[in-house]
Amino acid sequence: MKIIKNPKELKIYLKKMPQSIGFVPTMGALHEGHISLIQKAKKENEFIVVSIFVNPTQFAKNEDLSKYPNDTLRDEKICEMSGVDVLFYPDAKDIYGEDEVSVLAPNVRGFVLEGYTRPSHFNGVLTVVMKLFNIVKPDRAYFGKKDAQQLHLIQLMVKQLFMDVSIIPVDTMRESDGLAMSSRNVYLSKIQREQSLKISSSLNLARGLISKNIYDAKKIKQQMRQYLEPLEVYYVEVLDREFHTIDSVEIGNTLILVEVKVGDTRLLDNIWL
Ligand code: PAF
Numbered sequence: 001m002k003i004i005k006n007p008k009e010l011k012i013y014l015k016k017m018p019q020s021i022g023f024v025p026t027m028g029a030l031h032e033g034h035i036s037l038i039q040k041a042k043k044e045n046e047f048i049v050v051s052i053f054v055n056p057t058q059f060a061k062n063e064d065l066s067k068y069p070n071d072t073l074r075d076e077k078i079c080e081m082s083g084v085d086v087l088f089y090p091d092a093k094d095i096y097g098e099d100e101v102s103v104l105a106p107n108v109r110g111f112v113l114e115g116y117t118r119p120s121h122f123n124g125v126l127t128v129v130m131k132l133f134n135i136v137k138p139d140r141a142y143f144g145k146k147d148a149q150q151l152h153l154i155q156l157m158v159k160q161l162f163m164d165v166s167i168i169p170v171d172t173m174r175e176s177d178g179l180a181m182s183s184r185n186v187y188l189s190k191i192q193r194e195q196s197l198k199i200s201s202s203l204n205l206a207r208g209l210i211s212k213n214i215y216d217a218k219k220i221k222q223q224m225r226q227y228l229e230p231l232e233v234y235y236v237e238v239l240d241r242e243f244h245t246i247d248s249v250e251i252g253n254t255l256i257l258v259e260v261k262v263g264d265t266r267l268l269d270n271i272w273l
Contacts, residue, residue: 001080003087007095007135010049010088014136019046023138023165025129028052029069029183030078033173037142038082040170049136050079051088053095057102058124064264069186088136095131102127105153109243113149113235114259114268125150126157133165141165146172146180148255148270152243172269174200180269187265195231196262202227202236203271206256210273215249224258234259234266241272249273 004010014021022045024037034050041048052075059065072089079087105115105122115122133141143151155167173181178200179193188196202224209220217238224236237257240246246254251273259268 001076001084001087003076003089005089005091005094007088007090010086011135011137013086014049017047020139021045021047021049021136023132023136023141024048024050025132025141025143026050026052027054027068027183028075029071029186030075031173031181031183031185033144033146033181035078035082036173037144037170038079038084040168041140041142042083044140044168047086048084049086049088049138050084051090051132051136053088053090053092053128053132055095055124055128056092057096057127058121060118060120063118067187069183088132095128100127103130103157106156109149109156110153112243113237113257114266115149117234122150122153126153129154130157130161130163133163138165140168142168142170144172145169145272146182146269148257148272149243152241178204180267182267184265184267188262192263192265196260196267198228198231199258199260199267199269202258203256203269207271207273210249210251217245217247217249220249220256224256228258228260232261234261 022041024041026034054068056065102123103126105126110122111119143154151169158165158167177197179196205227206220206224220238221236225233238246239255240253241255254273255270257270
């Protein structure tokens with residue numbers, strides 16, 4: 001595996017590659033979820049690039065940028081063992097300059113759900129993903145379904161800006177007790193870890209209601225919120241796959257999304273119906 005830090009060097013290196021490039025952008029602190037993205041990318045492409053970059057512009061001033069988990073050697077080993085060809089590990093100064101051009105999240109879908117409490121977040125995500133795509137020029141890029149809003153906005157950016165990359169959604173990986181895998185899970189104390197199990201169970205509760213033919217979005221949201229008490233709930237939403245509010249679950253075109261705060265940690269999860 002080759003490790004490249006400089007964007008220009010990576011561009012020159014990848015220009016010589018005749019093969020199809022699969023790209024997995026990450027912020028490091030890699031876990032099974034990331035490995036499943038890499039594995040899927042390996043099945044569908046000849047050459048695999050993973051980036052590790054804790055992107056400062058997607059964190060607000062009061063957020064956990066400096067505390068974001070980071071274990072470079074472990075991440076390198078995971079990439080090496082997963083068969084990654086190039087690990088791109090840039091410094092912030094090589095990605096961002098002064099007086100930056102940036103990508104703006106759409107006015108509605110970028111500022112609801114996670115974007116409501118983190119209004120600058122998706123501008124930062126879309127800007128860095130655009131930069132990374134321009135450096136790597138992948139044929140396919142892999143994103144987890146757990147970050148459903150991020151995935152949707154990236155798909156929207158690629159479509160609306162006529163970009164030449166296929167965005168491939170990958171199923172959420174879960175711990176054996178149901179908790180969705182996330183780099184932020186390491187912040188949880190033992191008690192918080194137990195409390196956080198309510199998140200996936202609340203989604204199971206929704207599944208149970210739907211299996212009893214209860215499709216009414218309001219009823220499902222109410223019961224989920226009740227179940228999630230006393231956790232601090234940022235949102236529980238029932239949306240269609242284009243992120244529009246719907247009154248009733250429509251199998252094949254629905255997402256149920258939840259985000260809660262456990263201690264100081266934001267945790268999100270969802271199901272695709
Ligand atoms: O999901 C993430 O890890 C990040 O938001 C991403 C897509 C790598 C952009 O920084």
